[in-house]
Amino acid sequence: MSLSDIEVVTGTEADMYTKDGENYFIVDAHVALWDARPENQLNIHGKQFIDCFYDYHRNLSPESEVWPYEEFLYYGGQRLMKDLFVDGHVDHAIFQPAYLGAFYGNGFGQTEEAFALAEEHPEKLTYNHCWDPRFEQKGLDRLRQDAERFRLKGVKLYTAEWQGDSRGYKLTDPWAYRYLEACQELGIKNIHIHKGPTIRPLDRDAFDVADVDAAATDFTDLNFVVEHCGLPRLEDFCWIATQEPNVYAGLAVAVPFIHTRPRYWAQIISELLYWLDEDRILFGSDYALWTPRWLIERFVDFQIPEDMQGEFQPLTVEQKKKILGLNAAALYDIPVPAAAATTTTTAGTPSAAGPAGAASVATQPTEA
16 A cells, blocks of 8 residues: 555644654544344344353453443444544544344444434544345345445445344355445445454354455455454465455454453464555454554554564554554545654564565566
8 A cells, every 4th residue: 555545635633643753543444333222132142142242342351441231232422422533542433334133123233323423424434334145136226225325435244144044144145246246336345244253143154254265356346354354263364365455354353352462462463464464454443342542552552572573573653554544544535634644753674574465476486
């Protein structure tokens, strides 16, 4: 990614997060506004799902950042705006909704409330929507309507979502390809897919990252953002992403390990930088699973432990700036203040030579 991919503007740098003389333009590329209160739960699975969410929140957060359970069930738009933009250092955020209509009467992600916020604060929020190919033609017609209404630049897919007797689908299913073709036609270029840890009661294998491979090959003008970078299948994801230059890593769920398992986090981010490079990694807090402030502050301050630097390289300020905001800004045409588009320090060194994407692999010399 070069600065030519980013719309640079002036005069808006006052509110950006600043540390050691560096300005960071933060795009939180994975936030949600959900309602998991008992009156919205259709069955036991609705409670299982939000309880599993809360376990992730409670177990990976610093004690000072843990919410009461009742607040976690539903927090509303006013708190979201405060947590992200007043307290959280975030300059722009992107909604990534999960519908989960089999578990929640009015859906888990609150479409109307989230979209209303994005309409009220277009400089702060982008609304992505969702689709499910198992609705076939009816859903395809709805996608076209949604694309016009929401002015979609991206969608969020939940391949393990239950629908009737089905407990998941693959991106390579025939109807899924028809939806991806429609996304091409409609200019919906950013396809975010949950390919990470399972959430009770969903099935682990339905989140397998393997189907991204063929889809990315067959739809080269779409960007496939693999949310949660495929965890716990990080190695599988990296081997796919290194040969598919339109595959990106979303860091939601991965970043909180910076608190509970910092060496594990160091390995995750180092592997991603080795196999993908710094231009295809996006920060996401997964709000309200975690609030962004502590994640951003910890990441800006984080460095690969010295005893791991024989194999992994130190993180640079430039890499952190790209991951925390500039990469997502380029994908979504979000204007970036000029003060955040440059780096004034040279802390750290570039990543060690590695695959870092298909283009890099293709240029490696071969023996005669």
